[in-house]
Amino acid sequence: MSTESQSTAEAVSRPQAAARPFQNLGIIIPTWKAERHWADLERALAMQGLSPEQVLIIDSSSPDRTCELxxxxxxxxxxxxQKExxxxxxxxAAIASMPPEAELLLYMTQDAVLDSPDSVCNLCAAMxxxxxxxxxxRQLPRAEADAxxxxxxxxxxxxxxxVRSFESRHAVGIRAAFLSNSFAIYRRTALEAVGGFPSDVIFGEDSYVAAKLLMAGWKVVYQADATAVHSHAFTVRQEFARYFDIGVHHDREAWMLEAFGxxxxxxxxFVRSELAYLNRHDRxxxxxxLVRTATKLLAYRLGRHWRRLPNAWNCRLSSNPVFWQAS
Structure with missing residues (x-):
């Protein structure tokens, strides 16, 4: 098989309708103050043909009505x-609460809204x-998103x-290990074979596991016809914190860059593509x-040097202060 396949029809066949209702599938959604997203989340899950018992909500003691809903x-x-x-x-930890027959584990975030009645079915097809x-x-931008x-x-x-394998790193570098838990599915046996999700990462637990899977000989699929609406209007400050955490993650998990580039x-x-896109759509x-690009670069470099900074600074610069408070 070629290093990278771009044929959905050949590489990732669509399952027949008889494959529903996904008896071997479990869905795990971590939540925190998800009440404002609940109507969209529940509606989108309901149209997938799933049993409600297949959905596990792991909530960080939300003060709103998340658990009640x-x-x-x-x-x-x-x-x-919340502190845990x-x-x-x-x-x-959520895997322990899934029944043993749940060989496929689908992870979502509370603000990812499945875009089609076939979103889950199409993602399962990759497996x-x-x-x-x-x-x-595939994550689609919100209707109100700017350029x-x-x-x-x-x-x-x-x-x-x-379809990516470990050999894909020669063509796309670290991008080969890209994966997002906002809408992702794992083969339970494969996840367990590489040690599961790490307990001490600040960020990027999904790409961490993807890299481990690729290095162990598994394939990772990007399934473009499995769609969810999920995007954010990050402020410059929020983007700084996010890229600071990416820098920290890449320093702490240096093996990923050594293996993939x-x-x-x-x-x-990305910068070249963004400027070309904005030139066409909103100059x-x-x-x-450009300000955001400079901010992200600075934040990433600071993150790569987190060991030289006081812990209080790291806590303030990060989007995940709980991580530093527990350090």
Whole structure:
């Protein structure tokens, strides 16, 4: 098989309708103050043909009505203290609450809204190949997204599916290990074979596992016809914090860059693509985009040098202060 396939029809076949209702599938959604998203989340899940009992909500002691609404929807609910949440640790712990027949584990975030009645079905199709350890779907921009937010989704989530192996690193570098737990599915046996989600990552538990899977000989699929609406209008401050955490993650998990290559080439490609897109769609946003680019670069470099900074600074610069408070 070629290093990278861009034929959805050949590489990732669509399952027949008889494959429903996904008896071997479990859905895990970590939540925190999800009440404002609940109507959209529940509606989108309901149209997938799933049983409510297949959905596990793992909530970080939300002060709103998240748990009440989840139970009313028929979902199973596990509540943990907010201070115990960790991007990898919480997702890994949730597996213990899934029945043994749930060989496929689908992870979502509370603000990812499935875009089609076939979103879950199409994502499950990627797992028809027994060599696939994980797959993730296409994330579409919100209707109200500006050109910067829209481009970010179009760049990272194109309309053509891909199948990646460890050999793909020669063509796309660290991008080969890209995966997003906002809408992703894992083969349970594959996830367990590589040690599951790490308990001590600040960020990027999904790409961490994708890299481990690829290195162990599994394939990772990007399934473009499995769609969810999920994008954010990050402020400059929020984007700074996010890229600071990415820098920290890449320093702490240096093996990923050693195995797949640095993120620099992908970043340059993104900037060129963004400027070209804004030139076509909204030139007034180009100055802001340049400021954001400089901010992200500074934040990433600071993150790579987190060991030289006082812990209080790291806590203040990060989007995940709980991580530093527990350090």
């Amino acid at each position: 989840a139970r009313a929807s028929g979902y199973r609910v596990v509540v943990i203290p 949440f960790g991007h990898g640790r919480t997702r890994q 028809n190949d027994p060599e696939v350890g994980a797959a993730y779907g 910067i937010e829209r481009h970010a989704r179009l760049f990272s989530y194109p309309d053509v599916s891909q 640095s993120a620099g080439g992908e970043g340059q490609k 007034s946003l180009i100055p802001l985009a």
